[in-house]
Amino acid sequence: MTANILDGHAHAQIVIDKVASELDRLPRAPGLTVVLVGDDPASQIYVQSKVRMAERLGLRGEVERLPDDASEADLLARIAALNARDDIDGILIQLPLPAHIDALRVMAAVDPAKDVDGLHALNAGRLFHGDDALVPCTPLGCLRLIKSIRPDLTGAHAVVIGSSNIVGKPMAALLLQEQATVTQTHIHTRGISNICRQADILVSAVGKAGLVRGDWIKPQAIVIDVGTTRVEKPDGGYAVCGDVSFDEAVQVAGAITPVPRGVGPMTIACLMENTVKAAKARSARLQ
Ligand code: NAD
Numbered sequence: 001m002t003a004n005i006l007d008g009h010a011h012a013q014i015v016i017d018k019v020a021s022e023l024d025r026l027p028r029a030p031g032l033t034v035v036l037v038g039d040d041p042a043s044q045i046y047v048q049s050k051v052r053m054a055e056r057l058g059l060r061g062e063v064e065r066l067p068d069d070a071s072e073a074d075l076l077a078r079i080a081a082l083n084a085r086d087d088i089d090g091i092l093i094q095l096p097l098p099a100h101i102d103a104l105r106v107m108a109a110v111d112p113a114k115d116v117d118g119l120h121a122l123n124a125g126r127l128f129h130g131d132d133a134l135v136p137c138t139p140l141g142c143l144r145l146i147k148s149i150r151p152d153l154t155g156a157h158a159v160v161i162g163s164s165n166i167v168g169k170p171m172a173a174l175l176l177q178e179q180a181t182v183t184q185t186h187i188h189t190r191g192i193s194n195i196c197r198q199a200d201i202l203v204s205a206v207g208k209a210g211l212v213r214g215d216w217i218k219p220q221a222i223v224i225d226v227g228t229t230r231v232e233k234p235d236g237g238y239a240v241c242g243d244v245s246f247d248e249a250v251q252v253a254g255a256i257t258p259v260p261r262g263v264g265p266m267t268i269a270c271l272m273e274n275t276v277k278a279a280k281a282r283s284a285r286l287q
Pocket residue numbers: 138161162163164165166167168185186187188192205206207208211226227228229263264265267
């Protein structure tokens with residue numbers, strides 16, 4: 001028996017349709033600015049997809065570009081200007097930032113009400129307290145995919161591989177909020193394959209192609225593969241690979257996301273949802 005393959009585009013469309021239906025109730029089109037520092041090729045593609053989706057939906061999407069050698073002060077000044085603009089509801093700083101810029105200081109500078117990537121400490125803290133927050137888009141999308149298969153996660157054992165602020169930690173917090181028993185693992189975790197084998201829900205957010213083998217997976221588990229690694233092909237092009245060895249995992253899991261066309265489209269859809277959520281909250285406050 002092979003796993004149910006979770007179609008990220010189909011699930012993302014459900015989110016997008018809901019977002020589109022809410023736009024009419026807003027006094028103006030929400031504005032989203034994505035800030036890109038440098039010219040990392042993968043980041044350029046991600047930024048374009050985000051802005052294109054915003055425009056397709058009728059949001060105002062724009063990219064603010066800074067050169068690779070822009071100083072932290074330049075970036076902070078740009079963020080302060082975006083914080084002050086009334087027509088901008090969402091600000092997303094595309095990661096990774098160049099090494100000379102302190103990402104935590106940059107995240108702390110974004111107005112928490114416009115922090116559509118959910119990386120400001122106030123939003124992260126609210127998420128951990130179970131309070132209403134802007135939640136990072138990727139784990140939010142992953143949770144939607146998991147719940148499409150298993151709506152009630154009470155008592156399920158969820159294992160998250162990876163503990164970054166943008167995926168691993170908020171993923172664990174969201175699963176905990178759903179009453180799952182959560183094990184968070186990372187690069188220093190010992191016996192990781194044995195831990196993963198106990199998971200009813202396994203989320204991998206590492207960035208190491210093929211790390212999770214078929215024999216790491218409990219039969220019928222829900223497997224969510226967040227990882228994206230660009231692997232060069234002999235013809236000079238590249239393929240995007242997930243963390244999970246898909247051909248093996250699909251024989252064991254109950255449901256699995258492919259890479260690409262799994263988590264990626266959900267991340268973008270949830271960014272649109274967060275932008276509209278931020279716009280609604282700001283317009284309610286300004287009334
Ligand atoms: P990160 O580098 O910040 O964190 C990686 C995590 O993996 C760390 O916690 C590290 O301890 C852990 N790790 C590294 N090697 C490990 C190993 N051998 N065993 C267990 N844990 C290990 O990365 P991130 O920003 O969290 O992103 C993770 C992956 O998800 C990347 O491939 C990234 O491109 C991808 N990503 C995809 C989307 C999407 O929308 N599809 C969004 C965000 C991130």
